[in-house]
Amino acid sequence: MGVCGCGKSTVGGALAGALGVPFVEGDAFHPAANVAKMSAGRALDDADRAGWLDALAGQIGAARAQGTGLVLSCSALKRRYRDLLRQADPGLRFVHLHGPRELIAARLAGRAGHYMPPALLDSQLRDLEALEPGEAGIVVDIALPAGTLVERIIAAAGRP
Numbered sequence: 099m100g101v102c103g104c105g106k107s108t109v110g111g112a113l114a115g116a117l118g119v120p121f122v123e124g125d126a127f128h129p130a131a132n133v134a135k136m137s138a139g140r141a142l143d144d145a146d147r148a149g150w151l152d153a154l155a156g157q158i159g160a161a162r163a164q165g166t167g168l169v170l171s172c173s174a175l176k177r178r179y180r181d182l183l184r185q186a187d188p189g190l191r192f193v194h195l196h197g198p199r200e201l202i203a204a205r206l207a208g209r210a211g212h213y214m215p216p217a218l219l220d221s222q223l224r225d226l227e228a229l230e231p232g233e234a235g236i237v238v239d240i241a242l243p244a245g246t247l248v249e250r251i252i253a254a255a256g257r258p
């Protein structure tokens with residue numbers, strides 16, 4: 099979880115590879131209308147995100163039913179979004195990829211070929227609600243290299 103450009107795809111993909119489980123890119127489940135809205139520089143609201151979160155909950159529920167496990171990238175900015183995802187698997191754990199605005203803005207500026215305009219970073223930071231006590235998960239510092247983050251996440255999870 100985390101705002102645009104925090105490293106969800108990069109770290110999530112590497113984590114899934116290290117764990118040997120499927121990686122599901124949450125961005126791929128946005129309807130075209132959401133992508134068009136973000137591409138036009140307008141932030142998504144709760145209504146825009148509702149169907150998308152349902153689709154991601156479906157992915158989590160399917161992995162649980164099949165016993166395959168998964169790593170899924172999702173901004174999951176608000177507590178109630180995470181509550182919805184947890185309904186699909188109460189054992190769901192979150193990794194908040196956290197870092198200073200300046201670092202994330204610099205990474206977004208250096209990223210090519212993505213629809214998300216860097217100007218939407220501030221709206222994402224406004225929407226972001228940190229993990230609360232009782233929510234299973236950890237916060238990691240995205241200033242660290244992706245490989246180090248993967249090691250820390252696996253160490254915190256106690257596996258493999």
Ligand SMILES: Nc1ncnc2c1ncn2[C@@H]1O[C@H](COP(=O)(O)OP(=O)(O)OP(=O)(O)O)[C@@H](O)[C@H]1O
Binds near residue numbers: 102105108205209
């Ligand atoms: N730990 C890291 N160290 C250095 N660079 C990183 C790290 N994590 C990600 N990056 C780089 O930062 C940029 C943003 O990462 P990435 O696309 O994975 O973020 P994201 O959270 O998936 O973004 P979005 O939500 O917009 O899809 C990429 O260019 C990526 O290579």
Ligand SMILES: O=C(O)[C@H](O)[C@@H](O)[C@H](O)[C@H](O)CO
Binds near residue numbers: 101
């Ligand atoms: O909740 C949201 O507003 C969206 O999921 C965004 O976070 C983007 O999908 C993602 O960051 C792609 O760049």
